[in-house]
Amino acid sequence: MMAERELRFSRGRFEGGCTQQDRREAREIFARSLREGLGGKPGAPLRTLLGMADDTDDRVVARAIVAELARAEVERLSRPERRRAPNAGAGTSLMPVANVDRSFLGRLKIQSEVEGEQSVASMADVPTLLAVLRAGSLVQRRAAARRLAERQIDNALSVDDRRRIQDVLEQLRDVEIAYELLACHAVLSGPASREAQRARREVIELGLSLEREVVRYWEGDAHEEPLMKLSGDARAQLMLHARDLNDVLVLHVGALIEGTTGSPDPLVQRAMLSSVRYAGDPRLVPSLVALLEVNDSRLVIETARAISRVEDARVWPALVAAYDRSVIDVERIALGAALGRLGDVRAADYVRSQLKSEDEHVLTRALEGLRTLGTPEDVPVVLTFVRSADPVIASKAAHTLGRISDGRGLSDLGRVAREAKVSSLRAAVEEAVQQIGARLVLRGEEPNGEGGPAAFTDDRVSVVEAQPAFGIRFRALRLYVTGRLWQLLGARERALLRFEDAAKCRPDWAMPMVVAAMMYAARDEYAQALALFRRALELARSRVERNPLIMLHVARCFLRRSEQVERDGRIAIARGLMHEVLTLDLRRVPSSLRFEIGRRHETLRMLGTG
């Protein structure tokens, strides 16, 4: 057999008389030689086949093999290939190994054409949809919001159902599905709906004007990048609606993220990545995937957070590759948590092991990571962190318990809520309890005894304080009303004077201070406004925190003042301000502002630790 071939392939060339079959066989022999290697095997037959002497140097043989095989390869690839069977399974989705949850929620699909299989898209029961909206996975929550909007558009809902939806939408502050919630709000009736429609209209108008600026920027007619001119919360608000924006603007954001502006700045990249964290726009996926490969951990962490919230087939493979390659703990945890959000729990054990870390950053990230990777078995460990003296860690642990949603945590959470002195912790615990309650409903379980949401009442609200004498109250009220009149007439100084008098007259009354603080804030005098807001919070924290309008001004004031002092180079003070505002109950503050506060706190914390 070999001798026959030797004749045909003499001197290493395919000579006339060679058939297609001969060539194929020769190619196979060369390919096998290159695959298995020359080392340790008798070399003579191959040398003969190549028309070479037995003692030909390996170098020459190696060169001849690659040359013959390359030639044969090009020839093979330029011929029509033999018809082969379709690549079975090549087009099917390679789904990650998912966390096994046999409950209703675990089996609930987004869309299904299989008879008897439950899916959000075919669900009609409003209470169940609302429970999914609170306690489902990210894709389930998104689908539930879309389904609720559809149900309202169909006009097939009872008045009770509509009211129920409205109540839940007004309570729910889930920034991850803010876009879907706004869309759902917009199809309701009433002021909230009008507000949602107005917000969307404004963002689209802003997007259009920015698009013109973006074109001018790239064409060289404008030198300043338009998006970085916006404040962080305005940018975050804009990017929450990314899916409504035109390609030019979204691709420009992608270019900023990738750093293809000629002078990439990691700070700009981080700021843009933070802004797109909840955008969920598939058009950003190519830029985000590119960022998963960089050497800067902070960029990778932000990218992992943003990309895992995009429903797209390209996301999971990119995250798996980045996770397998990553060696830095905080980065690996963030990538593992991002995989968890997609239902891939390969990082669960690793993240659990990081709860023992003495590094506060690693511990915080691990607690966050368990929100997507944790199981009911993790509840006892996470509960120990809810009792932490550090309110940031305690709040993060409470959020994690809410996401894990196991009934066993309810009684401990109740105890923490009653004893908590920090508003943000109390708010986090209350939110967690609501989530757990919703999840229990979906699982068909019930909270045991003292743990139900009903057990949570704000003790501070029920404290009855001794009222000052009527005369004092009347005088203070008169000064306050006079102040408001001066304010309406535009006499600012006089108005402020009256409010100050009212506060002096009745030091337990927060309203004059709040109004005066808002007047200062309106003129960008945030330092003065901050002092007054602090006094108001000291006097009536729970009342102030329950008022969305006041809390909007409080949060914005802290944010702007932090920006001012940071510009002066006082990073530690700026960080302190962000830390302080994060201890307040920010549930009634708009998502974009809350998100920007969190982002700034994170950025300043990083700056502080170098």
Place this chain on the structure above:
Amino acid sequence: MSGEPTVPTANEQLLARFLQHADNGLRRLTIEIGGEQVTVWLRQGRLRESCTCGLERCEHVALVLQFLAEGAAQLSPAEVRVRSSMRPPANDEATLPLPVAFEELCLATARAGVSTPDSPTIKQALVQLLAAAPKPVPLSLARWVGRFMGALSVGDAGELSRLLDGAMSWVDELRVGDASFAASANRRAWLGPVDAGNSQAATDSLAEVTLLEVAREWLSGLDRAAIERRYLVELVSGEVFTEERRRGETEISVGPCPRVAHVAFAALETAMRPRRARLLQYTITPLVTEAPWQRVVSLAHTEIASLRERYAADLRASPALAEPFAIFAPAQVDVVGGALTDTRGERLTLRTSPTMSTMDALLAATRGADIVCVLGRLLGRAPGLILQPLSAVVRSGDWLELRRLT
């Protein structure tokens, strides 16, 4: 053909020790030193290190490597797994000339065989090749190494033979002392602009043309995802050009993808396919109207036979450096089979990997719009020609639009 055992260096011993334990599940080592965590891991046959202090090659890394190397050196020779080599021991200090380093790599690959991707002989030959290369390693050479490592890791003898044969052809050309324009262009591609006084030598140029960027991707070079490549279509001739940069480099034209670049002047490197451009005087706009997309669609191949001809022609023109780019208008998209089909019913399979269904990615990127043509890199694999899709032109309503996959 000496059968003498090699004497491994401290680094080789450490690498061998790592490889030995890799079979037992060792993936990375993390050591705390001076309050910082140093991690050592194996990637693409080389030991990598990182330190939480953020500096490269910092003192922490040096101390950890010293510590580990001492431990490795104390092992008995029997414990160190070093593949016996049939060629003389490599000389770590002496740097070989690049042509000799290529020969050594060709020899090492042929001897060890491509089914042993972890062969220390091949790795050593690669290290020698990189030591012989100009610094920074020219983009073409870095990409060649990336492709070589990729093909080696999956045991693709066809791709490896094409790469090695192309490189050896250039080595032959260099030895002959060919001074033609084509030979100079090849030399420039492999070695970079070697003649500093005449940096424009052996380049062509483009002037007063309009380029439309249609795709971008990150490719492996000396590291994973180390090179960004952009594909630009010249709207009159229809020729596709590339632009490339290393990660972190800023010497490349600015702007998002897609974009239109009106180029007053660009330098062209001609030794690779597609030819590589460097835009020097240009203006851009991110607004792409309908007409350029119609032009792209008109340039698309409709039959796989013509794609094959194009692929073979590119490979013959530039055996080691060609990575042909194709615009293909499929008659049908076979979602289940993961392939595109032409009017004759011939199938062009999309590239797939253990974690990635490219068809899913294509469908995700096109978001339900009608696919008019798919743009991507052609690859020659054992089953035949396959396509790595990078973007697609889709019909969205009455408009044509580009959707990027990567």
